Amino acid sequence: MxxxxxxxxxxxxxxxxxxxxxxxxxxxxxxxxxxxxxxxxxxxxxxxxxxxxxxxxxxxxxxxxxxxxxxxxxxxxxSGYVPETPILYESMTPSELFSFIASIRRIDENTFRRRIDALIDAFGVSEYMNDFIGSLSFGNRQKIAIISAIMHDPxxxxxxxxxxxxxxxxxxxxxxxxxxxxxxxxxxxxxxxxxxxxxxxxxxxxxxxxxxxxxxxxxEDLRSAANEPSQNLEEIFLKLTNAEDVPEVARYLRDEIEH
Structure with a gap:
């Protein structure tokens, strides 16, 4: 489909x-x-x-x-969803969370084990699989959120x-x-x-x-819309969101601070 x-x-x-x-x-x-x-x-x-x-x-x-x-x-x-801030069950371990998601997503055991072993090895979180998620660093919780979002191949x-x-x-x-x-x-x-x-x-x-x-x-379409064929995306973004004065504002603030 x-x-x-x-x-x-x-x-x-x-x-x-x-x-x-x-x-x-x-x-x-x-x-x-x-x-x-x-x-x-x-x-x-x-x-x-x-x-x-x-x-x-x-x-x-x-x-x-x-x-x-x-x-x-x-x-x-x-679908899979990776939010800006990981929203996870902090009292669970990654191992428990992945098994829980696999049961909800109806992933068979062999497929689940093959995918999860590959993902946790690739993202380097094997050593944290039995730690409480709430004890993990932000970066490692983000990795757990990413694995949770893609393990069912959305x-x-x-x-x-x-x-x-x-x-x-x-x-x-x-x-x-x-x-x-x-x-x-x-x-x-x-x-x-x-x-x-x-x-x-x-x-x-x-x-x-x-x-x-x-x-x-x-x-390329955005460069044309901004009428600036040589600009990078940052310059296009600033122009299209009326923020071209950002460097000037920064200089003004520096002048005020120094005085």
Whole structure:
């Protein structure tokens, strides 16, 4: 079955605050789709709507043929989620957590053991498998969250700043895993503040600003939208989000501090 994500005129309101304002996009299978934007721009809200974790105020989200409001369980079954801050059962050990997830995901024992042994060895967490998750460092908890999200080989992986806290080797490994998943027809929706990662990893990028998509396309498309064919993604991002004055503000602050 062909899998894609399609958002049609999605809006999300929290009381008086409009977090998403008429967002439409389509993500085909075999794509790493970057979502960039300042804090509070609506990135996490959009990702949670795709996952069926939030019900939008208006519009429709279709994920691999499933409606995000009517079929949230079906979407969760084919998805994995790596949040910005790992949300894990801290009184469990990684070994217990992985077994629990395998039972929920209905992964047979042989497949589970083969996948989990490979993943814990690759991410270097074998020695922590019987420690309480709450006792682990942020970086190791992030590794546990990543393994938990990909162990069932999901069709869709949502990564919200998921590289935060990883050591360079693990970050490189995770990026390689994302590329391999893309090459096998999966959809990865990837939010990051590290623009160099987005530029090197993502096939398409959407820039969210005040709940609206201000640019959407390949890096070359975004350069054209910014009317600056030679600029890198950071410069394009600053221009499209009206933040070109950042260096000037920094110089002003330095002058004030020195005086």
């Amino acid at each position: 062909t899998c894609s994500i399609k958002l049609d005129n999605i809006s999300m309101r929290y009381g008086e605050k409009l977090a998403l304002d008429d967002v439409s996009l389509e993500i085909p299978e075999g794509t790493i789709y970057g979502v960039l934007g300042p804090n509070g721009s609506g990135k996490t809200t959009m990702m949670k709507i795709i996952l069926g974790l939030l019900k939008q105020t208006r519009g429709k989200a279709n994920v691999c043929g499933y409606d995000s409001i009517k079929d949230p369980l079906e979407i969760k079954a084919i 069709k869709i992986l949502i990564v919200d700043e998921g590289i935060n806290g990883l050591d360079p080797r693990s970050a490189k490994l995770f990026k390689s895993i994302l590329t391999d998943m893309r090459d096998h027809g999966k959809i990865i929706v990837f939010s990051t503040h590290i623009l160099e990662i987005a530029e090197s990893l993502c096939d398409h990028v959407a820039i969210l600003y005040n709940g609206r998509i201000v640019a959407n396309g390949t890096i």
